[in-house]
Amino acid sequence: MSEREISSAVIRRLPRYYRYLGELLENNVVRISSKELSIRMKVTASQIRQDLNNFGGFGQQGYGYNVEYLHDEIGKILGLDATQNMIIIGAGNLGQALANYDFDRIGFKVIGIFDINPRLEGLAVRGVEIQMVDTLEQFIKDHEIHVATLTVPKKQARSIAKQLETWGIRAIWNFAPTDLHLSEDVCVKNVHLDESLMTLSYNLRHRGKEKYSYKSYMED
Amino acid sequence: MSEREISSAVIRRLPRYYRYLGELLENNVVRISSKELSIRMKVTASQIRQDLNNFGGFGQQGYGYNVEYLHDEIGKILGLDATQNMIIIGAGNLGQALANYDFDRIGFKVIGIFDINPRLEGLAVRGVEIQMVDTLEQFIKDHEIHVATLTVPKKQARSIAKQLETWGIRAIWNFAPTDLHLSEDVCVKNVHLDESLMTLSYNLRHRGKEKYSYKSYMED
DNA sequence: TAGATTGTTAATCGATTAACAATC
DNA sequence: TAGATTGTTAATCGATTAACAATC
Numbered sequence: 407m408s409e410r411e412i413s414s415a416v417i418r419r420l421p422r423y424y425r426y427l428g429e430l431l432e433n434n435v436v437r438i439s440s441k442e443l444s445i446r447m448k449v450t451a452s453q454i455r456q457d458l459n460n461f462g463g464f465g466q467q468g469y470g471y472n473v474e475y476l477h478d479e480i481g482k483i484l485g486l487d488a489t490q491n492m493i494i495i496g497a498g499n500l501g502q503a504l505a506n507y508d509f510d511r512i513g514f515k516v517i518g519i520f521d522i523n524p525r526l527e528g529l530a531v532r533g534v535e536i537q538m539v540d541t542l543e544q545f546i547k548d549h550e551i552h553v554a555t556l557t558v559p560k561k562q563a564r565s566i567a568k569q570l571e572t573w574g575i576r577a578i579w580n581f582a583p584t585d586l587h588l589s590e591d592v593c594v595k596n597v598h599l600d601e602s603l604m605t606l607s608y609n610l611r612h613r614g615k616e617k618y619s620y621k622s623y624m625e626d
Numbered sequence: 627m628s629e630r631e632i633s634s635a636v637i638r639r640l641p642r643y644y645r646y647l648g649e650l651l652e653n654n655v656v657r658i659s660s661k662e663l664s665i666r667m668k669v670t671a672s673q674i675r676q677d678l679n680n681f682g683g684f685g686q687q688g689y690g691y692n693v694e695y696l697h698d699e700i701g702k703i704l705g706l707d708a709t710q711n712m713i714i715i716g717a718g719n720l721g722q723a724l725a726n727y728d729f730d731r732i733g734f735k736v737i738g739i740f741d742i743n744p745r746l747e748g749l750a751v752r753g754v755e756i757q758m759v760d761t762l763e764q765f766i767k768d769h770e771i772h773v774a775t776l777t778v779p780k781k782q783a784r785s786i787a788k789q790l791e792t793w794g795i796r797a798i799w800n801f802a803p804t805d806l807h808l809s810e811d812v813c814v815k816n817v818h819l820d821e822s823l824m825t826l827s828y829n830l831r832h833r834g835k836e837k838y839s840y841k842s843y844m845e846d
Numbered sequence: 847t848a849g850a851t852t853g854t855t856a857a858t859c860g861a862t863t864a865a866c867a868a869t870c
Numbered sequence: 871t872a873g874a875t876t877g878t879t880a881a882t883c884g885a886t887t888a889a890c891a892a893t894c
Contacts, residue, residue, distance in 0.1 A: 439874080439876085440876075456877090458877095459876090459877060463877060467874075469874080470876080471876090
């Protein structure tokens with residue numbers, strides 16, 4: 407099976423397909439055409455078909471796509487079918503908020519929360535007790551963890567990220583407002599909330615000078 | 627002054643320029659060339675110059691760019707120079723975490739937090755007391771609010787968004803995992819955290835099959 | 847002036863959309 | 871079979887990169 411290079415534009419759209427298909431599934435819709443889905447999602451049918459065909463032919467001519475099948479297949483492509491253990495580094499407001507999220511639903515199980523603040527030690531968030539970071543290395547080894555969420559202050563983010571890398575972490579979901587400099591085989595996904603708000607600020611200020619319309623749905 | 631259409635790809639890069647320039651400023655760097663900045667940011671110098679020239683000529687041949695001037699100008703383009711009052715709807719974990727953020731720094735002042743849970747009434751987050759949503763309409767009118775952060779459950783998101791629109795809100799920072807259907811003159815910026823994590827999941831699973839490298843910095 | 851670096855035009859590259867033959 | 875809709879190729883569109891004349 408030849409692995410072609412999938413563009414990140416396509417990958418970023420997959421979760422949205424997954425979400426819409428999940429909703430169709432909840433509404434007991436059995437099949438859907440790219441045309442119908444394109445209307446609901448406000449994208450072109452062409453794009454949907456192109457995107458999906460990067461991964462294989464999931465539809466059937468004259469019929470469309472089976473909602474449940476397509477939903478599951480996209481889930482597999484995204485890797486949501488296999489559960490990954492995850493830790494959260496930084497148990498501040500955001501870290502605790504994320505710990506309360508139900509990410510199990512998409513294959514991520516929070517099994518550890520870490521901080522340097524001794525006041526937080528032992529405090530349980532969603533059944534997981536906050537531990538001190540000096541136990542982090544051992545914990546990662548003991549539990550075969552490959553994914554870490556980073557919600558520490560900017561100053562500490564880079565050095566902790568480097569350590570996480572040496573301890574075997576392969577993917578970092580980074581909420582610290584800085585770019586991490588790691589080797590290429592560590593996946594980093596940045597969530598820079600302040601930068602997100604800045605783009606909203608831009609659009610608010612320049613609103614009306616141009617058309618924004620539905621495209622904003624896709625600009626993650 | 628002719629307003630050309632600025633592509634969203636450019637707009638999404640502006641906050642990152644702003645951040646790098648801010649750091650240079652902190653390090654007392656007075657001037658920088660597109661070449662030097664391109665190396666630090668791991669983008670092409672060409673892209674930097676093209677991006678900036680969408681908004682005007684901020685540099686000088688043979689010299690480069692004055693860091694402070696460029697930083698300030700990008701801040702103005704993003705609209706960070708004018709303060710906007712903001713409210714947060716939904717005082718759950720995420721809502722409270724966001725209320726604790728220092729968004730004043732980029733021109734957004736949280737002056738109200740709202741929820742339907744009577745248990746939260748009066749609880750102060752960063753000096754702002756949580757109020758009940760039935761006072762929302764009056765509050766928006768009294769304080770001339772145009773920006774709202776939406777951190778309510780999926781089920782309620784759309785109906786609240788619709789109401790916010792009728793009450794005069796012009797920009798919504800939406801954390802609910804759903805697309806909002808509003809008129810075109812309401813700006814919506816979605817932050818779908820679960821979808822962000824899904825793309826990380828994809829990259830983790832397909833890691834090594836292709837090169838990811840620095841490009842991940844830019845995929846917000 | 848000579849060197850450096852911009853602003854901007856032209857070339858390339860990639861992503862989106864359109865079209866349609868294949869086929870259920 | 872006829873109608874519908876995919877998978878896929880071709881055309882278009884837009885974004886990125888390269889090149890270089892302008893100019894500080």
